[in-house]
Amino acid sequence: xxxxxxxxxxxxxxxxxxxxxxxxxxxxxxRWQGALESMLTDLEARLTRGEIVTPETLNPxxxxxxxxxxxxxxxxxxxxxxYLPPGPADxxxxxxxxxxxxxxxxxxxxxxVTRVDDFSRILVAEISAAKPxxxxxxxxxxxxxxxxxxxxxCINDLSxxxxxxxxxxxxxxxxxxxxxxxxxxxxxxxxxxxRLPVTANFSYLHHPVLINADIVTAVFKLLKATLDRMCADxxxxxxxxxxxxxxxxxxxxxxxxxxxxxxxQEMESLRIYIDDKLLGLLxxxxxxxxxxxxxxxxxxxxxFKRLFARTAEEIYQSAPARMK
Numbered sequence: 001x002x003x004x005x006x007x008x009x010x011x012x013x014x015x016x017x018x019x020x021x022x023x024x025x026x027x028x029x030x031r032w033q034g035a036l037e038s039m040l041t042d043l044e045a046r047l048t049r050g051e052i053v054t055p056e057t058l059n060p061x062x063x064x065x066x067x068x069x070x071x072x073x074x075x076x077x078x079x080x081x082x083y084l085p086p087g088p089a090d091x092x093x094x095x096x097x098x099x100x101x102x103x104x105x106x107x108x109x110x111x112x113v114t115r116v117d118d119f120s121r122i123l124v125a126e127i128s129a130a131k132p133x134x135x136x137x138x139x140x141x142x143x144x145x146x147x148x149x150x151x152x153x154c155i156n157d158l159s160x161x162x163x164x165x166x167x168x169x170x171x172x173x174x175x176x177x178x179x180x181x182x183x184x185x186x187x188x189x190x191x192x193x194x195r196l197p198v199t200a201n202f203s204y205l206h207h208p209v210l211i212n213a214d215i216v217t218a219v220f221k222l223l224k225a226t227l228d229r230m231c232a233d234x235x236x237x238x239x240x241x242x243x244x245x246x247x248x249x250x251x252x253x254x255x256x257x258x259x260x261x262x263x264x265q266e267m268e269s270l271r272i273y274i275d276d277k278l279l280g281l282l283x284x285x286x287x288x289x290x291x292x293x294x295x296x297x298x299x300x301x302x303x304f305k306r307l308f309a310r311t312a313e314e315i316y317q318s319a320p321a322r323m324k
Contacts, residue, residue, distance in 0.1 A: 013034045013035075013037035013038040013041060013119075014034065014038075016034065016037065017030050017031055017033070017034030017140075020033075020034075020139060020140040021140075025139070025140035025141065026098070026140065028094075028097050028098035029097075029098050029101075029137065029140045029141070029142060030140040031097045031098075032094045032097045032098050032101060032137070032140075033122060033137045033139075033140045035092060035094075035097065036092070036112060036119075036122050036124065036137070037119045037122070039082075039092055039112070040080070040082070040112065040114055040119055040122075041119070043055050043082060047080040047082070048080070049077050049078070049079075049080070049116055049179060050075045050076060050077035050078070050079065050179060050180060050183050051070075051075065051081070051183060052066075052069050052070060052073055052075065052081035052082065052083055052111070053080075053081070053082060053083070054066050054082065054083040054084070054085070055082065055084075055088065056084075056085055056087070056088055058085055062085040062086070065083070065085070065109060065127075066083050066085070068155070069083055069111065069155070070187060071187070071191065071193060071196060072155060072156075072159075072197065073158060073159050073162075073197075074159040074163075074184075074197040074198060074199060075159070075162065076162070076163060076166065076168065076180065076199075076202075077176050077179040077180045077183070078115060078116050078166065078168050078176075079113055079114065079115055079116060079162065079166050080113070080114055080115075080116060081111060081112070081113045081162075082111070082112045082113075083109075083110075083111055084108075084109070084110040084111075084112065085109060086106075086107045086108060086109060086128075089104075089108035089109055089110040089128075090104075090106055090107070090108050092110065093105070093108065101135060101142075103126035103128075103130060103131040103132070103133055104126055104128050104130035104131060105130070106130075107128055107130070108126060108128050108130070109126070109127045109128045109151075110124060110125065110126060110127070111123075111124075111125040111127060111158065112124055112125075113125075113162055113166065115166055120138060120139050121136065121137070121138040121139075121143075121165070121166070122136070122137050122138075123135070123136050123137075123161070123162065123165060123166070124136075124137070125154060125158055125161075126154070127151045127154050127155055127158075128151060129150065129151055131147075132147075132148045132149075132150060132151045132153070132154035133145060133146055133147040133148055133154060134146040134154065134157070134158065134161050136161075136165050143165070144165075146161060159197065163199070172202060172210075174210070174211050174212075176202075177202060177203070177204045177210045177211055178204065178211060178225075180199075180202050180203065181198075181202075181203045181204045181205055181222065182222060182225045182226065182229075184196060184198045184203065185205065185222055185226055185285075186225075186226050186229055186230075188284075188288065189226055189230075189281060189284055190230070192284065194284070194287045194288045194289070195288075204218055204221075204222075205218055205219070205222055205290055205291070206290060215291060215296075215300075216296070216300050216303050216304050216307060217307070219285065219291060219304075219307075220307040220308070220310075220311050222285075223278060223281050223282065223285070223311060224311045224314065224315065226281060227274070227277055227278055227281060227311075227315055228315060228318075230277065231274075231315065231319065231322070232322070234256055234322045234323050235256070237319070237322070238254055238255060238256055238259075238323075240273075241254055241269065241270060241273040242254060244273055244276060244277075245269055245272060245273055248272060250272065251268075251269035251272055251273075252265045252266060252269050253266075253269075254266040254269050254270055254273075256323040257323075259319060259320050259323040260320055260323040260324050262320055267316075267320075270316065270319055271312075271316050274312050274315050274316050274319075275312050278308065278311060278312050278315070282308075
């Protein structure tokens with residue numbers, strides 16, 4: 001469920017800033033929150049539930065910082081998060097608005113977090129070496145600040161602070177559990193990291209009852225969602241399939257055009273690739289140590305084999321439509 005943002009309110013950030021000042025809020029803090037809201041509104045088309053994004057084309061050093069955040073942050077599905085590297089982060093600086101909230105006067109790196117469709121509460125984390133810390137604003141009030149001795153300590157604490165200050169007001173729904181679990185596993189699988197942080201109580205892989213499923217059904221729901229997402233880009237799918245199949249003498253090179261017209265040899269090569277990817281995901285899942293595959297009953301094992309074949313077939317059958 002990769003939903004992009006819609007505007008939090010019809011009222012512009014500038015009007016909200018004036019309204020807050022008129023209501024007696026500190027003008028400096030009101031303008032700082034207004035600047036943050038304007039930035040988030042400008043990026044609304046790029047914001048993704050429960051994931052951190054960046055609006056910039058990053059150099060290798062900045063990309064390494066961004067990748068680390070992608071790997072280490074455990075984000076609930078009700079928030080948007082943005083990473084700002086030096087440059088954009090330096091321009092978005094409170095120094096001229098409210099000096100007491102300035103943490104870096106140059107070479108700043110920021111993470112900005114807010115609720116989906118509600119920018120009234122905003123978290124700003126400074127994760128550079130200058131003065132690392134986290135500030136939480138709500139309707140131009142400073143709710144709290146957390147200061148750290150170094151950036152490492154700040155990043156390590158960031159997920160906990162996000163879960164505390166952006167606790168969902170209502171009960172999680174089945175789509176929430178699905179989005180959270182599948183986002184976590186996709187990030188894990190794409191980087192082949194078996195120990196990415198996850199809050200197990202909200203993961204349907206850890207607790208299939210959250211989506212009224214048994215463990216075998218949950219496993220293949222997760223694997224299918226992950227492989228579907230991996231195969232979403234047709235050009236990447238063709239490229240990856242040809243790279244993998246290069247070492248398989250029973251295959252031929254595949255093309256978008258060939259798959260779109262369902263060329264028999266290319267379709268068979270695609271089938272071999274999909275079976276290989278699904279098996280690889282299954283091996284990766286076993287390495288995560290979440291599912292007790294050894295505890296499956298005989299009936300579970302039979303269903304497991306059936307669902308493996310069905311999942312591979314469903315992905316295979318849907319591929320030609322993506323190639324057009």
